[in-house]
Amino acid sequence: MSYVIEHIARTIKAAREAKGLSQRALSEKAGVPQSHISRIESGAVDLRVSSLVELGRVLDLELMLVPRKATSAVQSIVRSSAESAPSDDDTSRQALKELKRLQDSVAGLTQLYPAVTELAQLQRQVRELQHFRIPRYDQEAIRDAFKAVKSFKDTTAGLKAISDAYAQLRTVRNALAHGIADSTEIEPVRPAYSLDEDNNG
Amino acid sequence: MSYVIEHIARTIKAAREAKGLSQRALSEKAGVPQSHISRIESGAVDLRVSSLVELGRVLDLELMLVPRKATSAVQSIVRSSAESAPSDDDTSRQALKELKRLQDSVAGLTQLYPAVTELAQLQRQVRELQHFRIPRYDQEAIRDAFKAVKSFKDTTAGLKAISDAYAQLRTVRNALAHGIADSTEIEPVRPAYSLDEDNNG
């Protein structure tokens, strides 16, 4: 199994996810069994060219034979076109969705337990994170926080879980704030109310 | 048989010829039977990706999946890198070889038949054509002229064949001269003596 085939597998998977398609949806569009797509994406199949072309058609990818000396030029074109639109858009949208979900849960919980300062603290942190809109985002921390909130109980352990979630999200926030300070290519920060408009739009 | 596969077949063949390899030579380098290469180049085979990658390795071609929106940018890169070196170089070299061969034959014949004006005329035309050095070249006319010269006899038919060859080459010359006038991307014309140096170099 060559490096190129692994790379193609990765590219296919990334493109599919970028389009928000499940393997079954792609299967229908491309006329390929889902089981085959699973194997393709895991790099277990040495595709025929025609099969790859058909998958590429659905995923807006074109198969090309490029002279070796033009390879790096082509790669930088591919890279810049890849980074500027789909992945950036996709990642932020996904992250925002999860943040929104987290905020709703925390808000509900804060109303139930108005005297729990850990919850208020977490809520403030989540709100602040919504001000950030950049590609490099740590969604694991958001999911962990969501789990802590979902399973919250007014016990010592429950409170500790909320504190830990808060600490984790603050770490993420600091990393992002640090990234903004260092980077010259990050998009401007958007206010929370603008974010709300987006979700309701 | 899809358009892409035909295009790949053409690309493989062109790259092989650009490198001056026979199918048997490529066969050895790529570890693929010559019979298979023949079928591949005729577009009769829906290759596996790994097979295409291996052929590409030998022919200095890389297989890439390019986002559709970047396709035209990539194609212009490929085109410019293709036109600047191998195809231009290859076509001109091949054409020059055949022109040289033709000129040698005509020269010999003109010495044998110094009174035949058609031959003198053809010789002048061939000499003039050697002043042109551009990719788009009609080699068929050169081959036809060579055949006429090779099989020349001092008969009416033989003289007609020479006249026809001359007319054909003049048509080519005119098309090339016209092409130079219209195009902004053609290389400068090189003098014949420079051409001679090249062949002796």
Added chain:
DNA sequence: AAGAGCGATATATTTAAATATATCTAATTT
């Protein structure tokens, strides 16, 4: 808890590429 969605895995069969070899035809070279 049941149902739905998702990706991974299994089984059986068909299809065509890949492999190995040989030969033919045409053109060129010796």
Added chain:
DNA sequence: AAATTAGATATATTTAAATATATCGCTCTT
């Protein structure tokens, strides 16, 4: 004329992709 080279075509066999279906395990939603 004989030999060599080049590309196309043929035959037989093996290999793995493609096709068709089904099911499993995990996660999320209702």
